[in-house]
Every structure is written in C-alpha cells, then in structure tokens.
Amino acid sequence: MDQMVISRRSLLSSATLGAAAAAATGVGMLGGTPAAANPLPDGATSPTVLDGLAVAKYSVMVPEIFVAPQAVPTHMPALVIGSGFGGSIAALRLGEAGIRTAVLERGLPWPRDPNRAIFANDALPDGRALWHRRSFTGISGVPVATPKFGGVLDATDYANIQVWRGAAVGGGSVVFTGVLIEPEERFFRTVFDDRVDFEKMHEVYYPRARARLKASPMPDDVYRSQPFGHSRVWDAQARKAGFEPQPLDSIFDWDVVRAELDGRSRSSATIGESNYGNSNAAKYDLTQNVLPAALATGNVSVHHSHVVDAIGRDSSGRYWVDIRVIAPGGKVQQTRRVTCDRLFLGAGSIGTSELLVKAKALRTLPALSGAVGTGWGTNGDAALVRTCSLSEGLTQGSPSASRVLDETGLPLSLENWYVPGLPLNVGLIGSLGMVLDSTRASFRWDAATKKVVLDWPRGGNDRVVAALRAVHDKIARANFVGTGFPGLAPDVNASFTAHPLGGVVLGEATDTFGRVNGYDGLYVVDGAAIPGSTGTVNPSLTIAALAERAMDDILARGI
Structure with a gap:
C-alpha cells in the first residue's frame, strides 16, 4: 500500500498552510500550468476567501490528502476508471494476472486514524463532506452550507432526482452504510x-465477494450496546406489526466498533x-x-485527483483518456491525454454512463450501441422516518442491524437505518x-449545454413512495x-437515490x-451494467460479485 499510505510525520512537515492556499488557488502543486478551459470540476465557481481558509484548515487536519498524485504513464496495457467496488476488483484481478494497470480516481486518498476526525460529521458537515458543492440537504432535512472542497460525497442534481455517489479513493465503499446482502x-x-x-452467482460469486469484503452480521454484544438502542426499537416495532427482522451482513469491523465502545x-x-466516511x-x-491487495501485486498503481473528462479510440486501436489533475480545492493543475490497450469503466452508473453517452454523441466512440445511456433506475430508494420512538442513549450507531421484506404490493424491503x-x-x-x-430513465447529450443529462420523469418515484408509505404506516399504527x-x-423521502444503477x-x-x-x-465493470435495480437490496455486493464474474470471463477468454 506504499502508493496510498505515506508517513504522517513527512506529510505534516510538507503540508503547510501555504501549500493549502496554493491548492485552493491552483498554483504550483504539481508544477504544471493550470488549464485555461474547464478550470474547476463539475462547473464549480471560483474559490472564495472562505474556501481558501477552509483548505488551509483541512491541510492541518488531514495533510495526507494534499500529497500530489503519482503521475500516470503515457501509455498503459490497462486503465481502470474509478476505484469503487467494480473498479477495484477489476484492478486486483488484472494485477494478479500480471497486467500492468493504472486506476484513475477523481477523489482524494483519505487516511484512517483512531484519534483524529479525518472526515466530516454527518450532522454538521463541512467541506470534507461534499464534492465541490456549497450546499446540501441530506437525510436529516436540514440544509447545510459548506466551503467548496474535494469532499467524499458527490450529490448531483438531475431533473426530478438527486444522485449520491462516492468521490474518494475507494469510491462508494467510503460513504455507503456498509450493508452487503x-x-x-x-x-x-x-x-x-x-x-x-x-x-x-449464489454458489461462486456472491460467496467470493462476501469473503473478500469480510461480510458479517452485527454481533450480539454490539447490538445490545447503548448506541444501538434504536436498532432494538426498530426491530421491536417491526415485530409488533407482524414482520420478522432478518439480520444483515455488513462491511463494518466490529473490533473497531468495540474499541469505540470501550x-x-x-x-x-x-x-x-x-455518509461522509468513518475516520x-x-x-x-x-x-x-x-x-x-491490488497494489501488493506490484502491477497496479492508484492515481487520485484524476478527473476523466472524455474517452475515445484512435486510429491505431488504442483507447485514449482525457484527464484533469485537480488540487483538493478544485483548481486544475494539469491536463493530459493517456492511452491504453484495454479500458475498464468502473466510474459508477453515473460516471460510466456519462462518459459513454458523450463519446457516442461526439463520435469519439461512434460504433456504440443505441442502448448506451438507457435502463437507468434508482433501485427504488427512499428514506423513511418515524417519530415518538425513544431509544436508549443519546446517539444512534450507523451500522444497520436488520431488515424486513414485504410482498403485499410491490416487493420492497425496509432496513434499520440511523438518523x-x-x-x-x-x-x-x-x-x-x-x-x-x-x-427507468435514459441519459442523453444536450448539445446546447454540452453536458450529459438524465431524463428522470416527474413523478417517477410516486409508486415507490406509495408502496413504502403503506408498509411504513402499518408499522406506525401498530406501535401508536x-x-x-x-x-x-x-415520512417518505424519494427525492434522491444513493444507489444509481444502469445506463x-x-x-x-x-x-x-x-x-x-x-x-x-x-469493458463496464460497475453499477452501470445493472438494469436499474438489485431486487430490493443494496447494490454493493452484487456489483462486487458481478465484477468478479466479469473478470473471470474476460481474463479466461479475452475480448
């Protein structure tokens, strides 16, 4: 992991406030000339004084994320775009097969520390929370304003839907709730x-993915502890309404959770x-x-802060990738084009779909199928809240303990979540x-704005809301x-999805x-390949299992 973990002492000595201010304004972090065109990610506006002060603050709090990324070779046998579940597994399998591979990740390399607040708090987020966005209304319903910074959660607004996705080395695994089902x-x-x-899938790929990710249910001692009083109330209320909660497998390390309790x-x-990571x-x-594990093969490198803008294929048959290397504050430090023999798209449903829809529209990949950009869905996501349900303790632990399944109408599941x-x-x-x-909805290229848009229909979540409300109300009535x-x-918030799938x-x-x-x-190795749903469950395990399945076939049979 040498390319991702650098000693804290060396970082603290190098990440000064001056470097942070340079990161905010785009001066000199990599020694390149900032690009004149498209200077900030996702159309972000120019940094303010407050943004610069925030960058300086974060450079002291988390100096590791200010380390300049490793340069990508001009040509690689394989490139992987994205370091989430699909991209990381593809990189590992390529590395194990002896294929030199570079992983391009737009987000930052966030460290871990048992004593420092590496990430933002869920209730009071700051710039470390959001990917170059100044305001956000999350699950709590409370609008927050933050400095613009390269935080870990990207909240993207499309017509009639907001999409949440990861923006960090590790992709969605950093910001998801941890459920593997x-x-x-x-x-x-x-x-x-x-x-x-x-x-x-059931006999080979789901078990392989569970083992690789160390999936396990919440242990009873953790479940019985004070921070999970809400989980016990949730289960009791479900039982009173006639449901039997099923335990959930999770990606959490229960020994670390016990260390918190102790x-x-x-x-x-x-x-x-x-939602913004666990420090x-x-x-x-x-x-x-x-x-x-991928880095340990000696064939894989991970390149953070690399935003991919476009892909295509040249006359020699090589794929090209246009990238911007950006500072944590958002300014472009360098623009480059790199090439590869094989290109693996693991940028998530949104990132992968947008790249291919753009490539088809601009004819950098003119032979793409008309099916590119179609079949997108929200996985039927919604957040639900019940009131008048006091539980033990002042706070609620974030790992999910259980779920219930209902098939009286549209099949659905409810998972114990935290507030x-x-x-x-x-x-x-x-x-x-x-x-x-x-x-389902489709992506399309908007020539006027020169952007990819998603045409999610107005009222597209109505059936989801109605189905969930019926079950939610049943539980509430049974418990007064x-x-x-x-x-x-x-009561039911379906204005967002945390599980974008398809395209x-x-x-x-x-x-x-x-x-x-x-x-x-x-190749596509991420949630873009899934037709809009993973069947009433969180998608992460299915994405990982499908990536394992894909790489088995690709490495065995090639193209």
Whole structure:
C-alpha cells in the first residue's frame, strides 16, 4: 500500500498552510500550468476567501490528502476508471494476472486514524463532506452550507432526482452504510432475466465477494450496546406489526466498533458517522482490503485527483483518456491525454454512463450501441422516518442491524437505518426503503449545454413512495407512533437515490459479461451494467460479485 499510505510525520512537515492556499488557488502543486478551459470540476465557481481558509484548515487536519498524485504513464496495457467496488476488483484481478494497470480516481486518498476526525460529521458537515458543492440537504432535512472542497460525497442534481455517489479513493465503499446482502433468487431473476446465471452467482460469486469484503452480521454484544438502542426499537416495532427482522451482513469491523465502545478509539460508527466516511477504519472499506491487495501485486498503481473528462479510440486501436489533475480545492493543475490497450469503466452508473453517452454523441466512440445511456433506475430508494420512538442513549450507531421484506404490493424491503443528528435523542427512527420498481430513465447529450443529462420523469418515484408509505404506516399504527418530522423530514423521502444503477446494461449495451458492444478491449465493470435495480437490496455486493464474474470471463477468454 506504499502508493496510498505515506508517513504522517513527512506529510505534516510538507503540508503547510501555504501549500493549502496554493491548492485552493491552483498554483504550483504539481508544477504544471493550470488549464485555461474547464478550470474547476463539475462547473464549480471560483474559490472564495472562505474556501481558501477552509483548505488551509483541512491541510492541518488531514495533510495526507494534499500529497500530489503519482503521475500516470503515457501509455498503459490497462486503465481502470474509478476505484469503487467494480473498479477495484477489476484492478486486483488484472494485477494478479500480471497486467500492468493504472486506476484513475477523481477523489482524494483519505487516511484512517483512531484519534483524529479525518472526515466530516454527518450532522454538521463541512467541506470534507461534499464534492465541490456549497450546499446540501441530506437525510436529516436540514440544509447545510459548506466551503467548496474535494469532499467524499458527490450529490448531483438531475431533473426530478438527486444522485449520491462516492468521490474518494475507494469510491462508494467510503460513504455507503456498509450493508452487503444477496437478493432473493426470485427478485434477481426478475431484474436480470436469463442474462446472468443466479445459481453460479449464489454458489461462486456472491460467496467470493462476501469473503473478500469480510461480510458479517452485527454481533450480539454490539447490538445490545447503548448506541444501538434504536436498532432494538426498530426491530421491536417491526415485530409488533407482524414482520420478522432478518439480520444483515455488513462491511463494518466490529473490533473497531468495540474499541469505540470501550473508549480505545475516537467515536465514529457509534455516534452516527458514515455518509461522509468513518475516520477510525470502523468501516472496512476498499482501501483496507481490495486496493491494498491490488497494489501488493506490484502491477497496479492508484492515481487520485484524476478527473476523466472524455474517452475515445484512435486510429491505431488504442483507447485514449482525457484527464484533469485537480488540487483538493478544485483548481486544475494539469491536463493530459493517456492511452491504453484495454479500458475498464468502473466510474459508477453515473460516471460510466456519462462518459459513454458523450463519446457516442461526439463520435469519439461512434460504433456504440443505441442502448448506451438507457435502463437507468434508482433501485427504488427512499428514506423513511418515524417519530415518538425513544431509544436508549443519546446517539444512534450507523451500522444497520436488520431488515424486513414485504410482498403485499410491490416487493420492497425496509432496513434499520440511523438518523444522523446532534447528541440529542428526539425519538426518531430511520429506515432505508428499496422497492422493486420498474421505472427507468435514459441519459442523453444536450448539445446546447454540452453536458450529459438524465431524463428522470416527474413523478417517477410516486409508486415507490406509495408502496413504502403503506408498509411504513402499518408499522406506525401498530406501535401508536407518528411518521415524518414536521418542517424537516417527510415520512417518505424519494427525492434522491444513493444507489444509481444502469445506463450501460448487461445484455443490451454490452454482452452478458460487460464487454461493450462494438468495441474490443472496452469493458463496464460497475453499477452501470445493472438494469436499474438489485431486487430490493443494496447494490454493493452484487456489483462486487458481478465484477468478479466479469473478470473471470474476460481474463479466461479475452475480448
């Protein structure tokens, strides 16, 4: 992991306030000339004085993220765009096969420390939370304003939907709630038809992914501890309404959670930190398992702060990738074009779909299928809140303990979630809902704005809200509690998705293993390949398992 972990002493000596101010203004971090065009990621406005002060502050708090990224060679046998579940597993498997591979990640290399607040707090986020965004209204319903900085969560606004995704080395594994769950066979088959063999997934790829990520349920001693009083109330309320909660596998390291409970580590998971990362490694994310294993092969390098703007193929048959190397404050330090023989897209449903839709529209990859950009869905996501549900303790731990399944209408699941908040118990109980909903949307290139847009329909979440509300109300009535929190959180909030899926669907825009139709040596290994849903469960385990399956076939049979 030498390329990702550098001694704290050397960083503290090099990450001065002057370097931070330079990062904010785009001066000299890599010694290159800042690009004149497209100077900030995602159309961000120029930095303010407050942004510069924030950058200086973060350079002292987390100096590791200000280390200049390793330069990417001009040409590589393989490039992987994105370091989330699909991209990291693809890189590992390529490295194990002896193929020199560079991973391009737009986000920063966040460290871990049992005593420091590496990441922002969920209740009071700052610039470390959001990817170059000044304001955000999260699950709590409370609008917050932050400095613009390269934080870990990207909240992107499209028509009628906001999409949350990771922006860090480790991708979504840094910001997700940690649930790793295999969908029921009947739901899996509904989503994938006969494009993916469920038996092989169940017998080979889901177990391999669980083992690689060390999936495990919440231990009883943790469940019985004070920070998880809300989990016990959630389960009790579900049982009173006639549901039997099922334990969930999770990516959390329970020994670190116990260290928090015993006072041997700064509290993180036990006080409701997760959406912006867990500072003390409580969440056993990809920077602690798959990425170190990939680096250990000696064939893989990880290049943070590399924003990919466009992809294409030249007359020699090589793929090219246009990148901007950006400072933590957002200014461009360098623009480059690099090439590769094989290109693996692991930038997530949004990143991968946008790159391919743009490439098709601008004819840098003119032979792409008309199916590129279609089949996108929200996984039926929504957040739900019940009131008048006091639990033990002042805070709520972030790992999820259990879920319930309902098939009286549209199949759906409710998961025990936490309510990010101040250390004050106001009797709120949170759930994450996921509905097996067939609503889909498409990406398209908007020539006027020169951007890729997503046409999610107005009212596209109505069926999700109705299905979840019926079950949520049933639980509330059985327990004589309320729903929603007036003035802050609605009873069912489907204005966002944390699980964007689709856009380059298996068996439509690609073959059934992620080879992009029309192009040899071009692959999709992430959530873009999944047709809009993973069957009422969190997608991370399925993305990881499908990546393992794809890489088995790609490495065995090539293009």
